[in-house]
Amino acid sequence: MAFVEPITIKDAIDNIHRKNYVLPAIQREFVWSVDQIETLFDSLMRDYPISSFLFWEVDRNNVDKYQFYEFVREYHERDSYHNPKANLSGESGIIAILDGQQRLTSLYIGLKGSYAYKMPRKRWDNDTAFPKRHLYLNLFYASAEDSDVEYQFRFLTKKEAEVRDDDNFWFKVGDILGILEPVDVNDYLLNNDVAQFRKDNFRLANKALFKLHDVIHKSRSINFFLERGEDLDKVLNIFIRVNSGGTQLNYSDLLLSIATAQWKDKDAREEITEFVDEVNAIGDGFNINKDFVLKCCLVLGGFREIAFKVDNFNKANMLNIEQQWEDITKAIRGAVILLANLGYHRDTLTSNNALIPIAHYLKKIGVPNNFAVASKYEADRRAIFKWLVIVLLKRTFSGQPDNVLRPIREVINSAVQGFPLEEISNKLKGGTKSLSFDTDEIMSLLHYRYGEAYTYSVLAFLYPTLDFRNKFHQDHIFPKKLFTKNRLSKAGIKDEDAEFFLENFNSLANLQLLEGVPNQEKSGKDFDAWLTEKYPSKADRTDYMVKHYIPDINLTFANFREFIEKREKMLVTAFKDLLA
Known part of the structure; x- marks a missing residue:
């Protein structure tokens, strides 16, 4: 030189x-x-x-x-x-x-x-x-x-x-x-x-x-x-x-470079960058990058070592990944489509790594073309959805995700039938990545607020029967527009209560999931008036209240404090039942 x-x-x-x-x-x-x-x-x-x-x-x-x-x-x-x-x-x-x-x-x-x-x-x-x-x-x-x-x-x-x-x-x-x-x-x-x-x-x-x-x-x-x-x-x-040194080269860029130099029939860089663009355009959009795809290649490719190390991207492994490329990308694509159908996107999927076990499971069962919608896979989808919400809320993949991906992959590989939610939970039981919630952890879920990334997972978990292919909005049960100091004063809310109102109107206890049209119809109307107008029949109102965990109390705006306190208790009970 x-x-x-x-x-x-x-x-x-x-x-x-x-x-x-x-x-x-x-x-x-x-x-x-x-x-x-x-x-x-x-x-x-x-x-x-x-x-x-x-x-x-x-x-x-x-x-x-x-x-x-x-x-x-x-x-x-x-x-x-x-x-x-x-x-x-x-x-x-x-x-x-x-x-x-x-x-x-x-x-x-x-x-x-x-x-x-x-x-x-x-x-x-x-x-x-x-x-x-x-x-x-x-x-x-x-x-x-x-x-x-x-x-x-x-x-x-x-x-x-x-x-x-x-x-x-x-x-x-x-x-x-x-x-x-x-x-x-x-x-x-x-x-x-x-x-x-x-x-x-x-x-x-x-x-x-x-x-x-x-x-x-x-x-x-x-x-x-x-x-x-x-x-x-x-x-x-x-x-x-x-x-x-300098502006650091991402490790994935280096590994992608090695793959590009070693693949025989495909251009690794072109294939991976095009695939990243494709899956990020699914649904309302995702934020998947080359790091994620390369990690999937190691996990779904069946390699014993899945760490981001140059040694794991040797020529033999790279050629193996090239041979499996179509199957790997089909599985990732299927997992992203499934999550899009469950209402997730770049702002609510708080860990891309949670996609990897789902993609691995889909690859194992041959990635059925209609997995995200066919009735025969409904039980599988429910198990995957429950598992997904749990690992997102528990932040299971924070820290060192490889230490979680390895045992989960092992359980999936040995599973006989269906997505092995219970077996994964048992595998991780007792460790720092346990999937079980204690009472304090359940109570902490109530702290999530409107618009936060984890709030969707909490709310979606409360509605296990919804078809999330329809667009659902995070809706304030008591409309947000009512919570200003001026409007609270006009509504006769005392100063000592107004602070509670302002602190809690964005809290989880005042949120529900509604489809777009009902949400627009509801708009800024008083909740009790809208409920009676929308559901004149008492039986229909009761069904709505049960579905949305609405306490059977006085639902006027002035009773907002009691509503929040009662609904929080209902949500905690619901979480415990759903997590069981």
Whole structure:
């Protein structure tokens, strides 16, 4: 490995654009934020070192032996964040980047591409929430003494960049690539009427633009070492060593890199990233990642060791996983579909690891295509649902999940018929991961409040007969809108009681699950009035009250304290019965 003469940023960008510089399959994907990119450009303008790079020279005769990817250019946080596969059919060799991908991608996006990230308070499925933004430099920015930056770089939309006044003159950073000579800088300033602003602004703009031209075209700031060896094991070892610091390489990225290098017929990186995108789009969406899929491969693949260790991702295991890939993904997909049908999604599934035993069980029984809905599997689904709620509420997979996954897998493997809920409970009995609840733990469930991640599991457990494929809402039994100091006062609630009302209206004891339409009909109506209107028949009201654990007391708003106290006792009794 040799240190080679440094090159300019312009040289590096040209090489990336011509696909002379590519990324080996062992590289992770781009993870830097806009703030990191902006800081990188500010550091370059201030002549700060940005560390050296490590390149791997691959001879043209060996290019076909490995898989390479292009750099991301038009980055989109939702729709375009995967590196495209590189088509390298030329007659020359290539340079693969072993260390420095994040910095080089940031330079490429800043100078040649764009970055679309989600705007706050907009939905993920809203296309307008991701406006395209390019990197701009404010030529009129005067750094304050206590400022962390000397040059103001920002990713802006075209409309935002059009603002020009005494404080803002935004120059699209990528345009500097077309300003080849220093004299062109002056031409730009004159042609864009920069002189019409304050005199000191012209000086600021002149200084900033000349400096940017120097940084991109003249300064040889890309210092790199070049590895010319063709031994993948050696290259992988170098890669592991150099990625032990800085923005940490996720262990799963490293393991995925190894899998990609060792699979024969499939591209592991492509298969896994596409599968992650697919299952995350099921139902109302999940938050499954590569770590989860790789862990599933070890558990569902039947390997004795399931820990995230490089040794467990040896060539033999990787080829075994490749052979089982279709069965493993089918089982994971089936488990996610089942949980979506049970009303879970990214915000309520508080542990992805709880999916793994379910997927393992489905793989064992051949992943029936209609498992999530067929009546013949209803008993299985009820057992799985009960087990799922228990392990989520007990936080069974916190800490070291491998110590739980191993015995659960062992029980599932030896089960004769049906999902072995009782056998798993017996296996874990007496240990720190016991699935039984004592009275204090049951009482603590009452502390969950409206909108919290675990609240859905508690509420869903109270409704074992519901078909959760219908959309159920967390509904305030006594409407939330009634609980303001002004409305409490108007309702005649005494000050000493008002505090109790305000502390408890979001509590579990004032929550139920209702389908969307009844919830909308109920809206902000007084509960007792809505109940009589919705269920004129006393028998129907009684059925409703039994189903929703409503105490048979005075249900007027003024009696809210007694309602909470009585319903809490009913819920505790229900939990004990359901957990038995």
